[in-house]
Amino acid sequence: xxxxxxxxxxxxxxxxxxxxxxxxxxxxxLRKVKLEKMAERxxxxxxxxxxxxxxxxxxxxxxxxEFVCREMPIYDDYIDIVASQMIQKxxxxxxxxxxxxxKNTNKIVGFIRFGSPTINSKPRNEFLGKPLNTTDKDTMKRxxxxxxxxxxxxxxxxxxxxxxxxxxxxxxxTSHYARRTLNKKYNTKYCMxxxxxxxxxxxxxxxxxxMKPYLRFIGxxxxxxxxxxxxxxxxxxxxxxxxxNNGVPLVDAEASSRKLKTxxxxxxxxxxxxxxxxxxxxxxxxxxxVDAKNLTERKRQYLGTYGYKNVKEYMNSETDTxxxxxxxxxxxxxxxxxxxxxxxxxxxxxxxxDGRLRTELEVWSKNQNIDIIR
Numbered sequence: 442x443x444x445x446x447x448x449x450x451x452x453x454x455x456x457x458x459x460x461x462x463x464x465x466x467x468x469x470x471l472r473k474v475k476l477e478k479m480a481e482r483x484x485x486x487x488x489x490x491x492x493x494x495x496x497x498x499x500x501x502x503x504x505x506x507e508f509v510c511r512e513m514p515i516y517d518d519y520i521d522i523v524a525s526q527m528i529q530k531x532x533x534x535x536x537x538x539x540x541x542x543x544k545n546t547n548k549i550v551g552f553i554r555f556g557s558p559t560i561n562s563k564p565r566n567e568f569l570g571k572p573l574n575t576t577d578k579d580t581m582k583r584x585x586x587x588x589x590x591x592x593x594x595x596x597x598x599x600x601x602x603x604x605x606x607x608x609x610x611x612x613x614x615t616s617h618y619a620r621r622t623l624n625k626k627y628n629t630k631y632c633m634x635x636x637x638x639x640x641x642x643x644x645x646x647x648x649x650x651x652m653k654p655y656l657r658f659i660g661x662x663x664x665x666x667x668x669x670x671x672x673x674x675x676x677x678x679x680x681x682x683x684x685x686n687n688g689v690p691l692v693d694a695e696a697s698s699r700k701l702k703t704x705x706x707x708x709x710x711x712x713x714x715x716x717x718x719x720x721x722x723x724x725x726x727x728x729x730x731v732d733a734k735n736l737t738e739r740k741r742q743y744l745g746t747y748g749y750k751n752v753k754e755y756m757n758s759e760t761d762t763x764x765x766x767x768x769x770x771x772x773x774x775x776x777x778x779x780x781x782x783x784x785x786x787x788x789x790x791x792x793x794x795d796g797r798l799r800t801e802l803e804v805w806s807k808n809q810n811i812d813i814i815r
Contacts, residue, residue: 443686443710447718453678454711454726460670461733491519492804495597496548499800503604503785508550508778510539510613520552522804524595525639533557535589535627541610551596551610555623558590558635564660564742565635569756580758586629587756591636599799603792604785607648611636612781615655615745618774632749632763633756637662637740649743654768655777661739667730669704682707748772 445453494515516538534557541551566572574580591614596606613619620631636656638647649656669675682691691706692699708730715723746752748769754760770776792798 442713443682443691444717445685445710445714447714447720449685450711450714450718451720451722453681453707454715454720454722456674456678457670457708457711458722458725458729460674461668461729464733491515491522492802494519494549495523495802495804496543496546496550496600497802498546498548499599499603499798501543501546503782503789505545506782507544508609508613509542509544510553510618511542512538513540516540516552516554519549520593520595523552523597524593535623537623537626538593539613541613549597550600551606552593553591553595553610553614554593555589555614555619556592557585558588562635562742563663565744568659568744569753571757583756583758586627587631588633588635589623589631591634594636598803599801601648602799603789605648605781605788608652608784609778609781611649611652611743612655612777613774615747615772616774616777617747617772620747620772630763632747632752634745634747635742637742639740647741647743649741652743654748654766654771655780656743656745659742659744662742663739667704667708667733669700675700675704678707679703682710 519540535555536557537555539553540549541553542548543550560573560575573584591611594607594610594614596610600606614636615634619634623629623631634656636649638649647658650658670678679691683689690703691710692702696702712723712726714720715726746766748766748771749755749763750766751760751762751764755763771780789798
């Protein structure tokens with residue numbers, strides 16, 4: 442491994458320390474990164490276009506709404522002005538991206554992206570009673586053919602606030618319509634859907650709470666993730682390290698999650714170099730990453746079983762047959778939407794009565810002071 446001089450290690454180490462010292466909470470970090478990314482977007486995207494396609498008729502009662510999910514090329518550009526977090530555009534594995542429209546107005550109410558789930562999950566392990574045996578091909582094939590994850594479940598705002606739009610999108614994810622679409626696309630047999638909340642203890646609740654039988658809370662994830670340093674500093678550091686490494690990149694150009702792995706390599710080189718040079722900066726350098734990891738918090742994880750009653754046994758290969766629960770038909774799309782309409786009606790009418798209905802479209806291209814935790 443590359444070892445830096447004391448002077449060089451302290452120079453690049455201070456960049457990391459200074460960067461992460463700016464944040465006390467995860468929303469501080471997310472807001473800064475989001476604003477930096479939005480500033481890079483072409484100004485033409487902020488004119489006529491994305492905002493006009495978002496749902497804005499807040500006189501409309503939820504009982505009058507109908508919905509359709511469409512695969513649209515606009516997904517990646519449009520979701521950026523809606524999501525509080527930065528959206529990773531390419532994730533290895535399976536993927537299905539939906540733009541969800543209210544059919545009568547033909548306006549967008551949210552975005553959904555399905556993808557291959559993470560392999561290691563403490564809450565899932567506890568639900569199944571044991572961790573996945575990742576060395577067993579049959580176990581991993583069953584897992585990959587049976588489990589799908591919701592990476593993006595993001596309502597436009599204030600549709601989400603006024604109508605519990607996040608619950609609508611999450612319920613669509615757990616519907617037989619979603620399951621059948623994914624099965625047809627990938628020739629799979631999905632029976633388990635999972636997702637995580639964006640925030641941990643920053644919020645006392647999640648939009649996925651109160652969604653049984655469609656989703657239920659199964660525990661808190663472990664958090665050992667360091668948020669990425671911003672692009673400007675990252676590119677400076679990447680070039681600096683490559684110069685010190687005789688022009689050779691720290692991570693292979695074909696590697697997945699290259700930025701994350703490159704940052705990890707930088708941190709390891711700095712830490713080892715500070716140790717070797719007996720630098721007084723070693724302790725504050727290590728502490729800045731302890732503090733940075735604490736920003737990410739432990740997320741709430743939620744799981745759905747599409748109305749099957751023996752998913753645990755099926756996932757553990759104790760049976761090859763999935764059995765339907767008595768409420769299996771509740772997961773049909775029309776029944777899912779009926780379930781949502783009851784809750785959305787109560788929410789909408791209460792907000793109307795109290796004068797708290799929001800009517801201004803909240804997108805990052807128009808309003809930089811929107812509530813990032815929502």
